[in-house]
Amino acid sequence: MSSADIPQGPGTPAPEKRLGLLRRAWQFVLDLVDVLLKPSSIFGLGVLVLAGFVAGVIFWGGFNTALEITNTEKFCTGCHEMKDNVFAELKTTVHFSNRSGVRASCPDCHVPHNWTDKIARKMQASKEVWGHLFGSIDTREKFNDRRLELALHEWARFKANDSLECRNCHSSQSMDITRQSPRAVEAHQRFLFTGQKTCIDCHKGIAHHLPDMRGVPGWQ
Numbered sequence: 614m615s616s617a618d619i620p621q622g623p624g625t626p627a628p629e630k631r632l633g634l635l636r637r638a639w640q641f642v643l644d645l646v647d648v649l650l651k652p653s654s655i656f657g658l659g660v661l662v663l664a665g666f667v668a669g670v671i672f673w674g675g676f677n678t679a680l681e682i683t684n685t686e687k688f689c690t691g692c693h694e695m696k697d698n699v700f701a702e703l704k705t706t707v708h709f710s711n712r713s714g715v716r717a718s719c720p721d722c723h724v725p726h727n728w729t730d731k732i733a734r735k736m737q738a739s740k741e742v743w744g745h746l747f748g749s750i751d752t753r754e755k756f757n758d759r760r761l762e763l764a765l766h767e768w769a770r771f772k773a774n775d776s777l778e779c780r781n782c783h784s785s786q787s788m789d790i791t792r793q794s795p796r797a798v799e800a801h802q803r804f805l806f807t808g809q810k811t812c813i814d815c816h817k818g819i820a821h822h823l824p825d826m827r828g829v830p831g832w833q
Contacts, residue, residue: 725777775811783812
């Protein structure tokens with residue numbers, strides 16, 4: 614029995630029908646390319662260039678505005694997972710309240726300042742939106758169960774970029790070590806100034822509670 618003798622089910626399109634659909638789709642693509650490449654017979658070149666420029670400015674302005682909205686503390690704490698857990702912990706630290714009144718907000722520490730790294734971080738953060746939608750850490754118990762996993766991911770990111778977000782505010786070249794404790798002076802001179810370690814190697818848990826650190830390499 615040949616394939617032509619096999620009856621087609623009511624929900625199964627015939628091969629000829631599928632080929633016809635593919636041909637129409639391909640023809641649509643060709644027609645669209647032809648329209649995009651064909652010179653306009655209605656508008657002058659200058660009008661098209663100006664319209665394209667204006668459209669580009671509007672698009673870029675809208676994109677950058679949306680990007681900056683997602684780069685605010687209000688946006689970061691808009692879901693209760695962040696507001697009731699890590700943000701509540703941040704408010705008890707010196708990075709939130711101190712004698713000088715200089716405060717670090719969520720994006721200061723968790724979003725790079727330069728544009729290319731910022732875009733990469735935003736793309737990476739799309740997984741966090743997925744976790745929010747599916748309730749991965751929507752209770753305090755779930756959050757604490759995954760606190761070590763979440764912390765390890767963030768510490769690894771800081772380690773990989775040489776604590777870039779820390780260095781946006783804290784410069785080793787500007788440190789006055791004469792005003793630091795003897796322990797801090799020794800650590801900075803031995804590890805930070807020589808490049809053996811980066812900020813996050815020693816300064817874990819300065820803005821949020823530490824997870825159970827048993828088994829974490831290098832932790833004492």
